Amino acid sequence: MSAAVAGVAATAFSSESQTSELALAIEAIRGALADAGREPADVDGIVRYTYDSSSAQHLIRELGIPRLRYFSEIPFGGSATCAVVAHAAAAIESGLASCVICFRALNGRSGLRLGRAERHLGRDTLVSEGEMAPGGGVLAAPFGFLAPSHAMAMWAHRYQHLHGLTDEQLRAALGAVAVTQRAYAQRNPRAVTRGRTLSYDEYREGRVICTPLRVFDLCRETDGGVALIVTRADDAPEGVRILAARQHIEPWQEQVPVYSEEISCLTSPGAVAELLDAASCTAADVDVLGVYDGTTVNVMLALEDFGFCGRGEAPDLLAAGEHGPGGRIPTNTSGGLLSEGHVHGLNLVMEAVQQLRGRSPNQVDGARTALVTSRSSSMVLAA
Amino acid sequence: MTGRIGIEVRATGAAAEAWAGFREGRLPLQRCEASGHFRHPPAEGCPRCGDRAWHWEDAAGTGTIYSFTTVHHAVHPIVESWLPYTVVLVDLDEGPRMVSRYVGATDPAVGLRVAVRFEEHEDLTIPVFAAMDDPPGG
Numbered sequence: 001m002s003a004a005v006a007g008v009a010a011t012a013f014s015s016e017s018q019t020s021e022l023a024l025a026i027e028a029i030r031g032a033l034a035d036a037g038r039e040p041a042d043v044d045g046i047v048r049y050t051y052d053s054s055s056a057q058h059l060i061r062e063l064g065i066p067r068l069r070y071f072s073e074i075p076f077g078g079s080a081t082c083a084v085v086a087h088a089a090a091a092i093e094s095g096l097a098s099c100v101i102c103f104r105a106l107n108g109r110s111g112l113r114l115g116r117a118e119r120h121l122g123r124d125t126l127v128s129e130g131e132m133a134p135g136g137g138v139l140a141a142p143f144g145f146l147a148p149s150h151a152m153a154m155w156a157h158r159y160q161h162l163h164g165l166t167d168e169q170l171r172a173a174l175g176a177v178a179v180t181q182r183a184y185a186q187r188n189p190r191a192v193t194r195g196r197t198l199s200y201d202e203y204r205e206g207r208v209i210c211t212p213l214r215v216f217d218l219c220r221e222t223d224g225g226v227a228l229i230v231t232r233a234d235d236a237p238e239g240v241r242i243l244a245a246r247q248h249i250e251p252w253q254e255q256v257p258v259y260s261e262e263i264s265c266l267t268s269p270g271a272v273a274e275l276l277d278a279a280s281c282t283a284a285d286v287d288v289l290g291v292y293d294g295t296t297v298n299v300m301l302a303l304e305d306f307g308f309c310g311r312g313e314a315p316d317l318l319a320a321g322e323h324g325p326g327g328r329i330p331t332n333t334s335g336g337l338l339s340e341g342h343v344h345g346l347n348l349v350m351e352a353v354q355q356l357r358g359r360s361p362n363q364v365d366g367a368r369t370a371l372v373t374s375r376s377s378s379m380v381l382a383a
Numbered sequence: 384m385t386g387r388i389g390i391e392v393r394a395t396g397a398a399a400e401a402w403a404g405f406r407e408g409r410l411p412l413q414r415c416e417a418s419g420h421f422r423h424p425p426a427e428g429c430p431r432c433g434d435r436a437w438h439w440e441d442a443a444g445t446g447t448i449y450s451f452t453t454v455h456h457a458v459h460p461i462v463e464s465w466l467p468y469t470v471v472l473v474d475l476d477e478g479p480r481m482v483s484r485y486v487g488a489t490d491p492a493v494g495l496r497v498a499v500r501f502e503e504h505e506d507l508t509i510p511v512f513a514a515m516d517d518p519p520g521g
Binding site for chain 1: 389390391393394398401402423424425430450451452453454456461462465468472480481482483484493494507509511
């Protein structure tokens with residue numbers, strides 16, 4: 001592949017930005033352009049999440065971009081995390097564009113709250129329509145199946161059953177994710193939880209939200225924006241190469257699967273093999289990992305899906321701290337969506353880029369290869 | 384639960400017919416004419432073979448819990464009074480998986496055998512599940 005992430009930037013992350021989502025998008029995009037050494041006039045492509053409130057039309061007017069040659073968008077929220085990069089890279093390689101913005105900006109806490117499913121349900125009446133599950137789906141919402149965390153909790157119980165874990169073993173595995181990521185966040189100036197450490201004892205005393213998940217298992221609704229600039233690799237002196245970026249969808253693999261054959265597998269073996277083949281690497285080559293951590297459960301399952309350990313072995317890997325500093329596969333080193341903040345996963349891509357440039361607040365020594373996954377889109381980046 | 388539940392189901396097509404069946408105390412499933420495959424949630428085409436011819440058959444109403452979560456935090460005001468409540472994925476004996484609510488006296492568990500019962504509200508009849516061994520109406 002000949003495309004690269006040439007620049008990245010983020011706004012401050014908070015629970016109340018006191019500004020518009022459009023203003024957050026513009027701030028992040030301007031920062032990413034500066035980081036890439038580019039001007040708005042260089043931009044000829046934009047890839048956005050359909051969930052974003054800022055359109056390509058808005059942005060070119062506000063940023064002073066004279067003409068776009070390429071614009072596309074990705075549905076399903078967090079599933080877009082790596083798919084926006086896949087579309088941008090494809091545009092670069094095909095010659096449809098030469099300088100593409102990928103961005104996500106949201107007031108996820110002070111505005112429309114994802115964790116409350118307000119996108120689908122309305123605030124005052126419980127209206128159920130359409131097919132989406134969970135959310136407003138007519139065969140989901142009337143049963144109280146309302147939020148992504150409800151599905152992720154069911155993934156966890158399924159996994160526990162398949163591998164014969166006790167409640168305490170499951171809690172220890174998920175708690176290891178939460179505690180380690182919170183520790184990473186303490187060194188990250190942008191993290192919304194900076195200054196609030198978390199011990200395992202505090203974790204296990206956390207309020208139960210939906211069994212087996214406690215408050216610390218869930219990501220944090222956040223106001224903020226992140227942007228990336230994708231160009232040809234030979235135009236990106238401080239960029240990182242996109243070895244492969246892929247999206248896929250299979251029956252019942254909607255954004256939060258519940259009807260798929262095995263819900264504790266989030267990315268199918270075929271999709272994983274295709275990504276790793278395209279990147280000419282294996283899990284053993286990956287130095288740092290980013291997982292769309294809507295909840296701690298996603299991290300546990302992704303470690304197995306991508307072959308960082310065998311099926312049923314993630315609890316042991318996590319108990320050994322292999323996802324932490326100095327471990328075999330440091331994961332979500334910015335603190336992740338759990339502890340840095342939820343900018344719909346694009347902040348995980350930014351962290352992977354910064355790791356490969358040697359600029360992470362929790363730098364992995366000699367990091368050369370990074371993998372990022374948000375279930376139905378994934379990618380491999382290289383320094 | 385009695386009175387109004389306060390949920391507005393804006394179902395259309397086959398999904399509306401399924402909700403009409405629930406109102407009559409039935410659990411209708413679409414069955415593909417070509418492959419015989421039962422499907423849920425409702426759809427116009429068969430997820431197994433793509434055929435678009437189908438008919439309704441009532442499910443036996445029995446199945447196995449595939450997974451579950453007991454919800455302790457209301458993400459919408461309307462479910463505040465339900466807390467705690469248990470959402471289940473039930474693998475029906477006919478094959479399809481169904482999202483529902485578990486109301487049994489036995490603790491919910493993956494693999495638990497369950498049977499449907501119908502919770503009647505003024506505005507909606509909701510199919511829910513309880514353990515097969517639970518006393519009726521419990």
